[in-house]
Amino acid sequence: MQYLRIQHLSKTYANGVKALNDVSLDLGPGMFGLLGPNGAGKSSLMKTLAGLQTADQGEIHWNDLDVRQQPRLFKQHLGFLPQGFGVYPKVSAYELLQHLAILKGLTHRASRTEQVLALLEKTNLYAVRHQEAHRFSGGMLQRFGIAQALLGDPKVLIVDEPTAGLDPEERLRFNNLLSEISEERIVILSTHLVEDVRHLCTDMAIMNRGQLIARGKPEAFIQNLEGKLWQRRVAKTELAASQPGLLSMQLVGGTHVAHYYAPSCPGPDYQPLAASLEDVYFHTLNQPAL
Incomplete structure (x- = not known):
């Protein structure tokens, strides 16, 4: 069984802000919820895991792979939907997904096209695949973001504040999609929306000021306060x-x-x-x- 192990991860920015302070987590398959207020360090942790910034100290292992020593190899198995996902103007969803697939190393044209069309179908965007992606609604754009994150069939998926700003119908649709995806891989859901974690995750942690302050199952947390x-x-x-x-x-x-x-x-x-x-x-x- 695959696992992601984060040990004693710390990160301090140039302005002196300690974004991560000795963070340790062991994660297995399924959806893991990371809760915390704005500025808690959630996005800093996600960016560090995705290789967009380096930690000052600590270790990250995916199975037997040292992620900090071999970041490129880990990225081949990683999907990432950042907060504030953007797209190129005047490019259709189909064309943009093809382009992103090539950048991700999917060079075989027939298999790449098959995967692109399958992901557009999975995210309920197949009917609008020839529309310009930058004209999509917020919910459609987030679903496109999940489609690009799933290119290459990643084993680890990171989604950062994915439902912020979505209307209730799109939020429900997006959460159902996340729930389906999490059956096959490690999914880390970073959010400040408590309801999303309550409905989607069987395991969670709460961050504040760069530290993990609680870790456990939502139902156990609730039971302890009864x-x-x-x-x-x-x-x-x-x-x-x-x-x-x-x-x-x-x-x-x-x-x-x-x-x-x-x-x-x-x-x-x-x-x-x-x-x-x-x-x-x-x-x-x-x-x-x-």
Whole structure:
């Protein structure tokens, strides 16, 4: 069984920002969710794995391959959909995918064309294959991004914030595609959208300030908080006040409702709250790093 092993990876940028701080992960086949706020280090980790930047220290191994020593060999088995994927203007989706396939080393014309058409079909873009890709909607462009990432049948697939900005229908369509793809390879889903991880991933981690602060299964995280979460309505006069155990606050039907963490009920006006992965996320961000 294939695996991806990341050990003690660190990266500090020229401006002094420590983007990665001793990050270690062992991953196997399936979809792995990487959650964290903006600036947590998710994209820095993805770029390092994809070979777009080098780490200051640490090791990356894919099976028996030392990725940092043989990055080109690893890239032959890697697919990457970066955040903010762009395309050339005035080029059809079919022509652009053919071009990208050649750049990826697929030089045999017949087999390359067969793979390009199959990927356009898989991503539901076959009917619009002759349209200019830069005129695609956001969802169509993201699906095209997955098509190019799957060229060469990679064994490791990295997708960075793939559903940001998509409408609910396109987001669902894209997530279904990711779920299907993950049955055959290691897929790393980097996102700040908790719902995507909850619905797609059986394994996950949470990053903040360049560090991994939690690792485990979504269901186990949720179960650990059962019976320890509470909610209550909050008056406007309380909004700016510091409140012990406060996890989050949201407007529900015109009323502010606050979520709290506490081992037992904090008071008579608090109601039990069923745990969600979003509550896990906010609770974890307040905890010390691993």
